[in-house]
Each structure stands twice: as structure tokens, then as C-alpha cells.
Amino acid sequence: MATGRTHRPATRSRGIPEATVARLPLYLRALTALSERSVPTVSSEELAAAAGVNSAKLRKDFSYLGSYGTRGVGYDVEYLVYQISRELGLTQDWPVVIVGIGNLGAALANYGGFASRGFRVAALIDADPAMAGKPVAGIAVQHTDELEKIIEDNGVHIGVIATPAGAAQQVSERLIAAGVTSILNFAPTVLQVPDGVDVRKVDLSIELQILAFHEQRKAGEEATAEAVVADAVAEAAAKDVKDTAAEQSAEAKRTAAAEAAVPSAARAEATARTESTDRKGPDGDVPAVMPA
Amino acid sequence: MATGRTHRPATRSRGIPEATVARLPLYLRALTALSERSVPTVSSEELAAAAGVNSAKLRKDFSYLGSYGTRGVGYDVEYLVYQISRELGLTQDWPVVIVGIGNLGAALANYGGFASRGFRVAALIDADPAMAGKPVAGIAVQHTDELEKIIEDNGVHIGVIATPAGAAQQVSERLIAAGVTSILNFAPTVLQVPDGVDVRKVDLSIELQILAFHEQRKAGEEATAEAVVADAVAEAAAKDVKDTAAEQSAEAKRTAAAEAAVPSAARAEATARTESTDRKGPDGDVPAVMPA
DNA sequence: CCGTGTGAAGCAATTCACAGCG
DNA sequence: CGCTGTGAATTGCTTCACACGG
Numbered sequence: 317m318a319t320g321r322t323h324r325p326a327t328r329s330r331g332i333p334e335a336t337v338a339r340l341p342l343y344l345r346a347l348t349a350l351s352e353r354s355v356p357t358v359s360s361e362e363l364a365a366a367a368g369v370n371s372a373k374l375r376k377d378f379s380y381l382g383s384y385g386t387r388g389v390g391y392d393v394e395y396l397v398y399q400i401s402r403e404l405g406l407t408q409d410w411p412v413v414i415v416g417i418g419n420l421g422a423a424l425a426n427y428g429g430f431a432s433r434g435f436r437v438a439a440l441i442d443a444d445p446a447m448a449g450k451p452v453a454g455i456a457v458q459h460t461d462e463l464e465k466i467i468e469d470n471g472v473h474i475g476v477i478a479t480p481a482g483a484a485q486q487v488s489e490r491l492i493a494a495g496v497t498s499i500l501n502f503a504p505t506v507l508q509v510p511d512g513v514d515v516r517k518v519d520l521s522i523e524l525q526i527l528a529f530h531e532q533r534k535a536g537e538e539a540t541a542e543a544v545v546a547d548a549v550a551e552a553a554a555k556d557v558k559d560t561a562a563e564q565s566a567e568a569k570r571t572a573a574a575e576a577a578v579p580s581a582a583r584a585e586a587t588a589r590t591e592s593t594d595r596k597g598p599d600g601d602v603p604a605v606m607p608a
Numbered sequence: 609m610a611t612g613r614t615h616r617p618a619t620r621s622r623g624i625p626e627a628t629v630a631r632l633p634l635y636l637r638a639l640t641a642l643s644e645r646s647v648p649t650v651s652s653e654e655l656a657a658a659a660g661v662n663s664a665k666l667r668k669d670f671s672y673l674g675s676y677g678t679r680g681v682g683y684d685v686e687y688l689v690y691q692i693s694r695e696l697g698l699t700q701d702w703p704v705v706i707v708g709i710g711n712l713g714a715a716l717a718n719y720g721g722f723a724s725r726g727f728r729v730a731a732l733i734d735a736d737p738a739m740a741g742k743p744v745a746g747i748a749v750q751h752t753d754e755l756e757k758i759i760e761d762n763g764v765h766i767g768v769i770a771t772p773a774g775a776a777q778q779v780s781e782r783l784i785a786a787g788v789t790s791i792l793n794f795a796p797t798v799l800q801v802p803d804g805v806d807v808r809k810v811d812l813s814i815e816l817q818i819l820a821f822h823e824q825r826k827a828g829e830e831a832t833a834e835a836v837v838a839d840a841v842a843e844a845a846a847k848d849v850k851d852t853a854a855e856q857s858a859e860a861k862r863t864a865a866a867e868a869a870v871p872s873a874a875r876a877e878a879t880a881r882t883e884s885t886d887r888k889g890p891d892g893d894v895p896a897v898m899p900a
Numbered sequence: 901c902c903g904t905g906t907g908a909a910g911c912a913a914t915t916c917a918c919a920g921c922g
Numbered sequence: 923c924g925c926t927g928t929g930a931a932t933t934g935c936t937t938c939a940c941a942c943g944g
Binding site for chain 1: 629630632634658659660697702710711718719726796814824
């Protein structure tokens with residue numbers, strides 16, 4: 317999942333839990349699909365199945381919004397669509413800017429899911445002068461120099477950052493200074509922002525890493541004796557390295573660990589892996605995009 | 609954040625909390641940056657700041673992996689990089705396939721962050737015959753017909769779905785049947801998968817909707833009297849509609865709510881919004897991509 | 901009688917605060 | 923003395939189970 321940042325601690329009485337807020341768009345999507353099929357009502361059970369959650373959770377979530385269902389019947393689809401849209405603030409128009417029009421930025425600009433939810437791409441911004449004026453998704457790309465003016469003229473409060481990691485912090489500062497208070501960050505960096513500014517981040521490689529973790533577990537369950545042994549050796553070697561940490565240079569240590577950890581046949585591959593991890597370019601994992 | 613699906617309930621003793629797993633890649637990124645700057649050690653305080661979390665949480669997280677720090681000193685950067693990489697399973701090579709080579713799929717194929725973390729794009733797959741053979745990010749796109757063969761020949765366990773929503777479920781079934789057990793889903797649909805298969809989803813428009821929710825709250829705080837009144841009216845109108853729900857058609861109801869909700873000046877805009885929400889195309893929010 | 905709405909119980913994650921070790 | 927590692931306290935989320943109302 318993309319990850320988020322906690323907001324203020326539920327300002328007052330009508331505080332909807334963050335976890336619930338994160339699921340509302342899911343319900344909305346399921347409801348919209350039902351609405352298109354002209355389904356008049358749904359039970360919590362049905363809707364929950366469509367949204368991929370369990371029904372108790374769904375009912376609890378809706379209870380924070382109010383009593384919008386009918387006992388013995390279920391929920392009125394159209395009515396719920398309206399209520400959730402309103403709660404999410406989708407009954408108004410949100411102009412957004414996308415900064416960094418590389419592969420990813422362009423994909424985002426072309427993404428139909430924004431427009432259909434009340435998000436209007438007000439401008440595309442890139443630091444590359446060669447990009448300026450080029451149309452992407454039917455909108456002419458503008459140069460970073462115009463950033464402040466664009467934000468202010470369009471009353472933009474939400475910005476999307478799809479620049480390389482190195483540019484992201486600076487871009488966020490300019491966005492915020494110009495009036496943006498919510499940022500969706502695709503650059504693989506932690507943004508430092510003042511209080512009152514919300515940042516949500518989406519990091520593609522983080523999601524894959526989490527999957528790899530679970531995948532590894534699965535593999536471990538049907539582990540061959542060999543693999544188990546290899547792992548035990550690695551563990552032991554690792555401990556060893558740690559124990560002597562004080563006397564060795566960091567570099568030597570890591571190498572020693574990698575070498576000791578992987579016996580015979582597996583060695584070549586594991587070593588290669590370790591090296592390529594090290595070789596990663598500076599701030600290298602950029603989702604795409606423009607030269608800062 | 610992108611959202612995930614819970615896994616099995618911590619199979620045995622060494623169960624690392626899911627929340628911790630989700631942060632490990634973050635720590636790894638911060639540590640890699642330090643490593644590149646040849647920083648030998650970090651304190652939990654420093655590393656936490658770099659990763660954007662608080663230090664108590666970080667220490668607790670690391671405590672699940674083992675005692676890898678040195679009291680009074682901090683953590684050895686290289687050593688921790690190695691331990692976390694190993695825990696995440698990044699010391700091995702993970703071939704992945706990307707299905708759906710539209711704007712988003714192409715952006716993912718070009719994304720440098722995968723390769724640098726041990727993920728190797730083994731194949732790009734698209735249903736459009738016209739795409740077959742075309743090189744994207746230096747790899748020739750293959751046709752969906754080849755899907756099973758590709759998965760099996762390359763021993764792929766992780767698949768990325770970047771198709772339109774309508775194609776996603778079917779693609780996931782084929783991937784799973786061929787041996788994939790972890791899926792990163794960019795299509796705006798809930799995938800139905802058997803036990804033992806992990807799905808993580810990234811939905812761009814969901815992230816924006818969550819931001820919009822908070823953004824709306826911020827606006828509400830500096831609310832003008834007018835806005836507050838308008839909202840109260842909307843609330844009352846909504847209740848009213850609900851009360852008479854039984855006698856009205858769903859469609860009439862929603863319209864009534866929208867009309868009653870928004871007095872005078874604000875009306876035009878709000879009505880427009882409601883309409884456009886309704887007008888959304890069927891399965892319309894596709895991140896990009898190939899015709900199924 | 902069926903499905904919502906919700907207190908209460910159960911879990912999981914976060915934060916606190918400090919003992920213990922280098 | 924400083925910083926890690928961790929029990930204990932706390933907060934927040936999920937799940938259970940059933941009373942209540944249409």
C-alpha cells in the first residue's frame with residue numbers, strides 16, 4: 317500500500333478514524349459500480365465482499381458517518397454514494413498540479429481516475445526547458461519557473477510530485493510556499509514539511525519489497541534441509557561479524573558477512589546481489605522523469 | 609499510502625509485525641543513503657529522522673530483527689543494510705513480470721528503483737498484438753498468449769498488474785495458475801485470490817481522495833459563517849431525504865439531496881460536480897494501458 | 901425475521917520511560 | 923555517560939455478538 321502520514325489527533329467530536337477514511341474511497345468505488353448497474357440497495361455483507369473487507373468493519377465504518385442504512389434492508393446505493401462523496405470532499409472541484417513530467421508523470425496525467433473523482437489536472441510542470449509547451453494528455457507542459465504563479469492563479473491546494481528523488485524536497489518547499497497544503501509524493505524520499513501540510517507517499521519499490529518479504533517466508537516453509545543449513549550458517553556468520561565489529565572497517569565487515577554467509581554453490585549469486593545493492597547510483601531510484 | 613493485505617497471523621515465534629515489515633524498506637533506503645556518504649554508524653535518533661519516524665518506534669522495529677546495535681554508540685550502517693536486506697529477502701534475485709504495458713506499465717518498466725533492489729523485470733506482457741515485439745525499457749513486449757510459458761520458464765513468483773480494471777481479475781487468475789504467489793495490483797479493482805496469494809494494491813486516485821478529505825477539513829476550520837450554514841442545511845436536507853427514502857426512487861432522492869443541499873450561489877458548482885460524478889465511465893478509472 | 905448499529909472484548913501498534921550495557 | 927533494548931502503559935483498530943427497529 318502506499319503509505320500515509322497521520323493527521324491531527326481527531327480535532328473534535330466528529331473524528332473519523334484514519335483507517336476508516338482510507339477505506340471510504342474503496343466503498344465508493346464499489347458503490348459506483350453498483351450504481352452503474354442500477355442496483356438500488358446493498359447489504360453490508362454484499363458491499364463488504366465487493367470492497368474486499370469484512371462486513372462488521374464496513375458497518376462500523378459507516379456508523380462514523382451516521383445512520384445511513386435501513387435495518388432489515390441494507391443501504392441505498394445512490395444515497396450512500398452521495399454521502400461518502402460529500403464526506404470525502406469530492407463534491408467539490410480539486411485542481412491539482414503534477415510536477416515532474418517523465419514516464420510516471422505522464423502516466424499520471426493520462427490517468428482517467430482523477431478526473432472522474434473531481435480532481436482536475438490544472439497544470440503539468442517540468443524543469444526541463446525542452447519539455448515546455450509540449451502537450452501531454454492534452455495539456456501543455458509548463459516550466460518550473462511558472463510554478464508559483466500557476467499555484468496561485470488556480471487556487472491549487474493539492475500537488476503531485478513525480479520528480480527524481482533529488483528534486484523532490486525543493487519542489488515540495490516551493491509548492492508549500494505557494495499555497496499547497498497536501499502532497500502526493502511519488503519520489504522515493506522522505507519529505508520534510510511543516511505542520512499542517514499532509515503528505516502521502518507512494519513508493520513502488522517499497523511495495524515490491526514487502527511482497528518479497530512474504531514471498532521469502534513462503535519459500536522458507538517448504539525449505540530444503542540445505543537451505544535451512546545455509547541460513548543457519550549465514551546467521552552464525554552474521555553474529556560473528558557483529559561481535560568483532562569494533563576492530564573491523566565497516567566495508568570489510570559487510571564483505572566478510574556476505575562471504576561467510578553463503579556456502580559453495582549459492583555464493584556467486586548472493587555475492588552478485590550484494591554488490592549490485594551497493595552499486596546503486598546516488599539517489600538512484602527515480603520513478604522516471606525530468607532532470608531537476 | 610498504498611494499501612496492503614494482511615498475511616498469515618505470524619506463523620510462529622519469529623513473527624515480525626506487519627507494520628514493522630512495511631517500514632523496513634524505509635529504513636533500508638535511509639541507510640543506503642548514509643552508506644553512500646560513507647557514514648559508519650547512526651544513532652536511532654538520526655536514522656529515525658532520516659526515515660521520517662520516531663526513534664522509539666525504530667528501536668522497537670529493530671528489536672524484532674535482533675540486537676544489532678551497540679549501546680552508547682548506535683548502529684553500524686553497513687551491517688544493518690545487510691541485515692535488513694536479508695530479512696526482506698533482497699539478497700536474492702526476484703524476477704517479476706509486468707502485465708499491461710500502457711503509460712503506467714511503461715513507466716514501471718523504466719523505473720530504476722526495481723533493479724537496484726534485486727527485482728529483475730523478466731518480461732513485459734500486453735494483450736495488444738500491435739505491442740508485441742516492441743521494445744519498452746529495452747525489453748521486447750510479449751503477447752498475453754505467452755504468459756504461462758514466461759512465468760514458468762523464468763520461475764516468476766511476483767507479478768505486477770497494470771492493466772485496465774476490467775482485465776485485472778482474469779490476468780491475476782492466469783498469473784496465479786501459472787505459479788505467481790505475490791501480486792502488486794495497480795488496477796482499480798479488488799482482486800479475488802485464493803489463500804496463500806499476497807496482493808498489495810496501489811490506487812492513485814484513492815490516495816488523492818484521502819488527501820482531499822483532510823484538505824476539506826482544513827478548509828472547514830477557517831469556515832465562514834455562510835459555509836457553516838450551508839453545511840447545516842445540507843445535513844438537514846440529507847436527513848430529510850433519508851427519512852422519506854421508502855417512497856422515492858433512488859435517482860429522485862439523490863437529485864433532491866443535491867438540490868436541497870446547496871443554497872443559491874454555490875448551487876451551480878455543486879450540481880455540476882454531482883453530475884460529473886455520475887457520468888463517470890464504466891470501469892472508467894484505468895491507470896493507462898492496453899486493451900484487454 | 902433480517903440486517904443495521906453499537907457496546908464490549910480482543911488484538912495490534914505506538915509510545916513511554918528506564919534498566920542495562922558498552 | 924549515552925544510547926540501545928524492552929517491559930509496561932496507552933492508544934487505536936478490528937472483531938464479536940446481540941439488542942433494536944423496519
